[in-house]
Amino acid sequence: MKNKFFSFIGKPVERVDATAKVRGEAFYGDDLIFPGMVYARAVRNPRPRIEIKKISDKKAREITGYLGVVTYKDIKGVNAWPVVMKDYPFLPEKEARFHSETVALAVAETLSAAKKAASLIEISYKELPFIDDPLKALEKNSLKIYGKDNIFSSYTIKKGNAIKALKECDFVVEGEFKTNYQVHCYLETQTATAVPEKDGSLTVYSSTQCPFYVLDAVSAATGLPNNRIKVIQTVTGGGFGGKEDVPALVASHAAICAMKFERPVRLAYDRKEDFMSMSKRHPSWAKVSYGADKNGKLKACVVDYVLDGGAYSTLSPIVLWRGAVHAAGPYKIENVFIEAKAVATNKVPCGAYRGFGQPQICFAQESLIDDLADKIGMDPIEFRLKNILKTKDETATGQKLDSSCGIKELIEIVRDRSKWIKNTPTSIGDKKRALGFSCTYYGVGLGAGGRYLDRAGAFVNIYKDGSVKVDVGNTEMGQGALTVLSQIAAETLNASMENIRISEVDTSKVPDSGPTVASRTTLMSGNAIIEACAPLRERIFLTAADMLKTSGQKMFAYGGYFYFKDRKVSFSEVIRECWGRRLKMSEQGWYVAPKTSFQKENGQGDAYVIYSYSADVADVEVDVKTGEVQVKKIYAAYDVGRLINPKLAQAQGHGGILQGMGWALYENLVIKNGIMLNPNFTDYVLPISTDAPEYDISFKEKLYKYGPYKAKGMGEVPLIGVAPAIRNAIKKACKAKINSAPMTPEIVLEKIGEEI
Ligand code: MTE
Ligand code: MOS
Numbered sequence: 001m002k003n004k005f006f007s008f009i010g011k012p013v014e015r016v017d018a019t020a021k022v023r024g025e026a027f028y029g030d031d032l033i034f035p036g037m038v039y040a041r042a043v044r045n046p047r048p049r050i051e052i053k054k055i056s057d058k059k060a061r062e063i064t065g066y067l068g069v070v071t072y073k074d075i076k077g078v079n080a081w082p083v084v085m086k087d088y089p090f091l092p093e094k095e096a097r098f099h100s101e102t103v104a105l106a107v108a109e110t111l112s113a114a115k116k117a118a119s120l121i122e123i124s125y126k127e128l129p130f131i132d133d134p135l136k137a138l139e140k141n142s143l144k145i146y147g148k149d150n151i152f153s154s155y156t157i158k159k160g161n162a163i164k165a166l167k168e169c170d171f172v173v174e175g176e177f178k179t180n181y182q183v184h185c186y187l188e189t190q191t192a193t194a195v196p197e198k199d200g201s202l203t204v205y206s207s208t209q210c211p212f213y214v215l216d217a218v219s220a221a222t223g224l225p226n227n228r229i230k231v232i233q234t235v236t237g238g239g240f241g242g243k244e245d246v247p248a249l250v251a252s253h254a255a256i257c258a259m260k261f262e263r264p265v266r267l268a269y270d271r272k273e274d275f276m277s278m279s280k281r282h283p284s285w286a287k288v289s290y291g292a293d294k295n296g297k298l299k300a301c302v303v304d305y306v307l308d309g310g311a312y313s314t315l316s317p318i319v320l321w322r323g324a325v326h327a328a329g330p331y332k333i334e335n336v337f338i339e340a341k342a343v344a345t346n347k348v349p350c351g352a353y354r355g356f357g358q359p360q361i362c363f364a365q366e367s368l369i370d371d372l373a374d375k376i377g378m379d380p381i382e383f384r385l386k387n388i389l390k391t392k393d394e395t396a397t398g399q400k401l402d403s404s405c406g407i408k409e410l411i412e413i414v415r416d417r418s419k420w421i422k423n424t425p426t427s428i429g430d431k432k433r434a435l436g437f438s439c440t441y442y443g444v445g446l447g448a449g450g451r452y453l454d455r456a457g458a459f460v461n462i463y464k465d466g467s468v469k470v471d472v473g474n475t476e477m478g479q480g481a482l483t484v485l486s487q488i489a490a491e492t493l494n495a496s497m498e499n500i501r502i503s504e505v506d507t508s509k510v511p512d513s514g515p516t517v518a519s520r521t522t523l524m525s526g527n528a529i530i531e532a533c534a535p536l537r538e539r540i541f542l543t544a545a546d547m548l549k550t551s552g553q554k555m556f557a558y559g560g561y562f563y564f565k566d567r568k569v570s571f572s573e574v575i576r577e578c579w580g581r582r583l584k585m586s587e588q589g590w591y592v593a594p595k596t597s598f599q600k601e602n603g604q605g606d607a608y609v610i611y612s613y614s615a616d617v618a619d620v621e622v623d624v625k626t627g628e629v630q631v632k633k634i635y636a637a638y639d640v641g642r643l644i645n646p647k648l649a650q651a652q653g654h655g656g657i658l659q660g661m662g663w664a665l666y667e668n669l670v671i672k673n674g675i676m677l678n679p680n681f682t683d684y685v686l687p688i689s690t691d692a693p694e695y696d697i698s699f700k701e702k703l704y705k706y707g708p709y710k711a712k713g714m715g716e717v718p719l720i721g722v723a724p725a726i727r728n729a730i731k732k733a734c735k736a737k738i739n740s741a742p743m744t745p746e747i748v749l750e751k752i753g754e755e756i
Pocket of ligand 2 (some may be wrong): 074237240241242244352353354355356516517518519716
């Protein structure tokens, strides 16, 4: 079907949740009030690593309204949070492993009493030696804080013989790269409320991307079976990966408190607590080598990639895997050797952040590829075009790209739009300006790294009045999922947009649909909705044809109406007739992603079902006197398959670019001797609207045959290539090669100094 025949797909439909959010009518986690509700407040580890001797609430008992303290002894289930591995206790028993880890919780009638009580609860402890540097943690004689080698997880990807091939290359470059944390800075901090019900079951309200992770964790912590817990996602004020793992911990804490005191319990973090204890983008270290022959053909790539996992593993294994799989970049290379490790340190545990482990390695790899082009004396875009992955080529894991690969076109689009050909640095006074390039690919969904989770359910229920309720298991967190999924449902049923209602997830209504991560929602939940709608569509269309007396001739269905000759019936009229005929008006959909063949043992095989692509040109101005970098304009092009909603896709581009820019230039979390020094919006600098560059965003819709209306995934890809494009532009403008992020003015100045 062509775009013009779609009623809603490909149209800039307004966000279905816009009005409620703009008017302040949306209920976020901390807006909900329950009769008899009390408040919990975390008591946190005061040092980087301690042995807990005793917890005393003697002084807290003086506080009016104080109800009591909750420790690991109150856990009715098992004291192990089920994430990927089970090394993170809900509450520590003998040892707390990072500064600000929740050790106990104070519960009181009011928030202020809970805060006061928490500050008076005393932890007696013995301080233990700690590690804060992942590279030191890897040294042979290092202090061991996890297993026998401090390694949470490791991967090797090997194709050909890269070490040997590198030696035979005419041009070789090698570089060491470092990136820092990135804090999600979602506007709504972590918030959960656990409400004990009269029948002994529990309802949990959680600001989360992954309601089913919350379900699993609360079930483990309380010992209640899944069917006695209902997790309801509250309207979520941003996630960006930061509400993937940790809401399960926060909700479990609220649930343990609620079970103990048999009262509804609210646990909402303030900004400082959120900064200090919630997962972040992993700091990374990478050593990369690339080699090419004299014609500029890439021959070998060797990568050593290390992620600083923090004190517990949480999502590190998955984040690491994604980085490892993509580490050689979107190029055709015969010889690849990638080694990747996620390492334990006594710092805040790291998890997912938009891009999921890929921006870090992409910064290294896309910077070094640019340096290799310089060394060969080729234009960086020409060099990339010569080596770029095309349909039928194989990735580093030997995955043959059989369709929907638009990266070459994307490169050409941004090259042309940015007038790259004229990319010679200009200078006015102390300000030097130039363009920089990068391109990336992104495996949509969890792929082989989480293949058992790549499925999703949907339940579609059409009421007699024609209104439609769709329940899905993936969440809205700002990205526009409710709108995009409503468009898919409306299109498939030929309902009008107004007839469709999708709301936040309730785990008692849909089967476990996996996490809302890895830009998988449109693809997975979209397909599940189509599957549920398909039999309904058939019944509705047959009934409409009957009503219009088409006698087997073709009718026309568009925008919630059915047409035949001069006759017309609306979706709601047809639904009334369907009910009159006692037709089944509800269906379940269940979508399972195609198989992936990647094997951990040899690091080869199909890693993901499909890839999205991006290309970026950054137009950057450097003040060589102050080291300040201003991003003037970003030219970006994306291939995310069919655009379900072009307006929302543009918005995802804007947000992703700005976050990528923040990580590249400004955001600098400082942890010294295991303690975070700037856990607030004053000292942790984020880009704001006035820092935003001009955006020039284009799309190339390379259709994906198994996608819903042939869409892929959009949410993360805009962030990934921004930092290296900026880095390469700074290099072009003033010759400073900066191999670490953030590229703060101090660092830029230092590097400019080295060049002079
Ligand atoms: N956009 C907004 N406004 N808010 C968010 O929290 N999260 C990002 C991205 N875009 C996010 C966002 C991340 S980390 C992911 S994985 C995807 O959206 C998830 O959405 P999708 O699965 O619908 O693509
Ligand atoms: Mo996104 S980091 O996959 O939640």
